[in-house]
Amino acid sequence: METPSDQPPPGDEERFRAAFAAWYPEVLRFVSRRVHPTHAEDVVAETFLVLWRRVADLPADPGDGRAWAFGVARGVLLNDRRGVRRREALAVRLADEAGRSRPFGGEDPDLVARRLDLVAAWPRLTTGDQEVLALAYWDDLTSPEAASVLGISPVAFRLRLTRARRALRRHLDLVGTRSARTRPVPEGSPS
Amino acid sequence: MSRSDLDATTRAALTALDPAPRELDPAQQRRAAATLERVLAAPPAPVPPRPAPRRRTGRRLALTGALAAATTVVGVVGAQVLTGGDSAYATWTATPHRPTTPEQLAAADDCRDSLVDTLRGDGPDPTGVSRSTIERAPVVAAEQRGDWTLVVLGDDRGFDATCITEDRFLGGTEFGSMGYGPGSPIPGPREVAVTSGGSGGSSGRMVSVLVGLVGPQVAAVTVHTPDHGDVVATVAGGHLAAWWPGPVGVTPDDPTLDTTPPATVTYTDGSTREVRLGVGERG
Structure with missing residues (x-):
């Protein structure tokens, strides 16, 4: 009818x-x-x-x-x-690190350092890289679901994710090398 | 966890930097309820069509079917151009070059990692391809067309996998396929045997791929395409690879795509022959 x-x-x-x-x-x-x-x-x-x-x-x-x-x-x-x-592609923003995550007692210093590095590295990523990383790590989607959000195939999504992870690692290495020169070394950490 | 995954510290840091609120506060809940009523009060009206996932799945299956008709490859998938139209292929060239930049040279590792990840993440693979098959398969062909890199992995038991990626990755398109071709054809000295190929994509945005083997007397293969003229295939080490934007033949909307594009084969003695390059056929 x-x-x-x-x-x-x-x-x-x-x-x-x-x-x-x-x-x-x-x-x-x-x-x-x-x-x-x-x-x-x-x-x-x-x-x-x-x-x-x-x-x-x-x-x-x-x-x-x-x-x-x-x-x-x-x-x-x-x-x-x-x-x-x-x-x-859609740029993805990070939480406001300065306003919300002051290191507090007991927090893993490696995690604090990595978070600071991430804040520095994230804007260096392309918006496409940011988008696939957010889909994979924040939006809690399976590959086929994330792929359908972008209108691409699961294999294509995996390809992009692989490349985005590599880009993030590269930028983390760069900002980590730079910030290590100024960051205080946590007590007890190997130098 | 995948071997290409981020380390645990970085994953934890990423999680900590998620800007999204965990729960709706009471004010947000009130506004959400008001939104619901406002939306329901709106008269249904036609909106610009946008493919829903199940429709995309249908096209993907249709694509798979089109290829499966010519080969045993099952896991062939395509990706639509997001919003870029034909400009996505602005840098594509009919003549290939060797990959040279770090990004291009890393394309093979990306391809392997992504295909392995796909096996793990999406349940049993209908192609029957195993992780070790992918990881062991060497690169049998790689070529560059503008910003686009094509990598073909293959082994002597008929497995092949193809990845096409755009170096700049600005929201463009990637394509991938894997599966087993029709046996392990050993071409004669002057033969061209296409092991997998076809057209993939959606929304009228397609790419066509040809992958195969060539005999030792085959020096060059030029594919005659409907929209991009003569496309020079990569011929090296007994392998053949080529791709171009658009369908193999006829039109993007035609479900009965012609999977046997005409091509000219040039032999080492300088002679030529006109052939049709269908999957499973020998030209």
């Missing part, structure tokens, strides 16, 4: 409400990694508006659905930036 074009079929609203409840926090986190926090909720609202308009396409599998929602959010973010650079 044909569905009137201005009215979603019965049951769609229920499905959408369930999807919204399940995905909203995760989509907000996904977006918060990629835009300033003050803009994130607007992007998420726009994302769910798109999802609502395409409610008939909601994947039945929860994993597929979440990745699909991320992919739509990514499209919304890219649309916002269209015209700046057509092939741009």
